[in-house]
Amino acid sequence: MRDALCLLAGRLPGQGPAAVASHRASCLRCQAAAARRRSLQRSLAALADEVAPAPAGLRDGVLARLEAQDAADPRRALVARAAARYAAAAGVVGATLVALAAGLARRHQRALG
Numbered sequence: 001m002r003d004a005l006c007l008l009a010g011r012l013p014g015q016g017p018a019a020v021a022s023h024r025a026s027c028l029r030c031q032a033a034a035a036r037r038r039s040l041q042r043s044l045a046a047l048a049d050e051v052a053p054a055p056a057g058l059r060d061g062v063l064a065r066l067e068a069q070d071a072a073d074p075r076r077a078l079v080a081r082a083a084a085r086y087a088a089a090a091g092v093v094g095a096t097l098v099a100l101a102a103g104l105a106r107r108h109q110r111a112l113g
């Protein structure tokens with residue numbers, strides 16, 4: 001039961017239910033985990049203003065892997081890909097609607113005789 005409460009105390013944000021809060025107040029394992037979490041948060045907060053330089057060659061590597069793009073609008077390749085994706089989706093939806101309409105028309109003709 002203690003392990004389950006420790007697991008719950010670690011997962012629930014804030015104080016949580018009263019049983020979890022009282023467990024946190026008395027469990028040394030949960031208090032140690034909370035202290036490690038606070039320490040990690042302080043360490044991460046201290047890194048917030050630090051800027052890491054990009055490794056040498058990263059820029060050239062990224063640009064080499066990108067597809068050829070229009071120099072006037074570097075987003076053109078992305079826009080063309082998005083347009084193709086939407087056109088394909090519209091085609092699938094259109095074909096589905098045509099099939100539904102054909103099925104309804106056939107059912108209507110059978111009903112009429």
Ligand SMILES: [Zn+2]
Pocket residue numbers: 002005006007009023024027028029030031
């Ligand atoms: Zn605990």
